Amino acid sequence: MFLTLKETLYLLTGWLTLFVIGTDLFVISPLLPFIAQEFRITPAVAGWMVTVFSLMYAISAPFFGWLSDRKGRRFFIIFGLLSFCLSNFLTAISPTFTMLIISRILAGLSVAAITPIIYAIIGDTASPERRGIWLSFVVSGHLMALWAGAPIGTLLKQFLGWRSIFIGLATIAALLSILNFRVWASINIVHSVEAQTKGSVIRIISAVSVTTFWAIAMYALYVYLGTGLVLYNHFSPAELAFSITVYGIGAVFGSLSSGRVTNIIGSRMLSIFSTAMLIGILALLGLSFSTGTWVYLLLFFWALIGYASFTSYQARLAEEFPEIRGMVLALNNTALYIGITLGSIIGGFVITKWGFFALPFICSAIALISCLITVKRKMNTRVDST
Known part of the structure; x- marks a missing residue:
């Protein structure tokens, strides 16, 4: 069964968005030694960049998921992408490690408003017989970042420095916010409060x-x-x-x-x-x-x-x-x-x-x-x- 142009756009938008989000997550690990060296801290201390990101994500994701069920998905995806853009820009220009940590807290918050809601909106738009295939496709975008996005980012570090990677991610996120705004314009499924119980x-x-x-x-x-x-x-x-x-x-x-x-x-x-x-x-x-x-x-x-x-x-x-x-x-x-x-x-x-x-x-x-x-x-x- 062939996909319509609109269905293809849904899938490609979800895939690209999760690929960029995944790249931000997975590229941190190989960059930690260089970040630690620049800020004159130990790799263990630098690892707090990952810890605060994960904690903020885990705490705030259910809240955004609950809100998206009540208010619709698109607003929170766009909010998340714009916040993601800002957080990566702050990561790139951070003059101190404290500012760097704050930027990663904001990154965790922004990703919590994107990743699970992309899964949810794909689940909303897919027909029951296609839902498994559609979800598996967009999840593959996140996983592709593990062996493609992160190595590419690490390679770019050799030529442009680690800060350039986050400038690039911020720029792509800004473009993706426009794409997501247009693609999900007709998708605004809102369930009743009674249904949520x-x-x-x-x-x-x-x-x-x-x-x-x-x-x-x-x-x-x-x-x-x-x-x-x-x-x-x-x-x-x-x-x-x-x-x-x-x-x-x-x-x-x-x-x-x-x-x-x-x-x-x-x-x-x-x-x-x-x-x-x-x-x-x-x-x-x-x-x-x-x-x-x-x-x-x-x-x-x-x-x-x-x-x-x-x-x-x-x-x-x-x-x-x-x-x-x-x-x-x-x-x-x-x-x-x-x-x-x-x-x-x-x-x-x-x-x-x-x-x-x-x-x-x-x-x-x-x-x-x-x-x-x-x-x-x-x-x-x-x-x-x-």
Whole structure:
């Protein structure tokens, strides 16, 4: 089934917007050493740029999602993009580290008004039979930044300096605000206040907790992946960069393929099946991590399965909570950031206490918890629908 010109614009606008947002998120990590050097601080202190961004995002995303359900999506997307433009400009011109931190707090606030609402507005505009494919496509824009946007930004730093990257992001965000303003002009779905009361708080918390455990299972290992590859596989910097690229490609393929599979077996079945497979691939990584170049294949399939699970679950939430889609998808993104934070803490504890090789097995056990909650929710959904 072919897309109309308007549908194509919806998808490309969502994809481009999330690609730029993702580039801002992922490019910080490789730039931290240079930022720390310029401001004469330690890399650990510079890491607060990421921490304050994540905290502000996690706190404010549900608020923006709730508002967008009541007032419409477009206003908050444009607000977020203009704030994103300002925050990146401030990052680029910050004369002190304090100003830099303030700019990243504003960046976290602005991204909270963009990312989950883009997911929600795509869910609003897609027909039920296309929703999985459409969501998987726009999610791939965010993941593409992991292996394309961030490396390009890092390369530009070599020629123009790290501040130029944020000037570029601010400029592109300003252009995207115009594009989003025009493209979403006819989309202003607003649900009634009564409709927003549907769905108990416990049911929503149970739903997004799946993502928290998924994120812990994925990121407890991913955060320390470079450490493991260098210490136990003796990877060179070039091999390490290639391994991250392979992982990123697997993530994009996983996201894109999940949409088509969702159309065949449904988002509920795919989310359960892919999360169950994630348990196995993490255990296999633990058994085969020191297999040299074979680890590339394992990293590809880990990302492929893991992000197929995440994207299909996003589609499932969009289907299950149509009246409060913006708020639930925003809460799901908050759950994601909570999981990433907990994952980094748990990963550090595990490798300190039991060593790196225990980490994939711990992550596999955590993925099992995510899978069990997913299955239980499927059973509850069946009961509710009878």
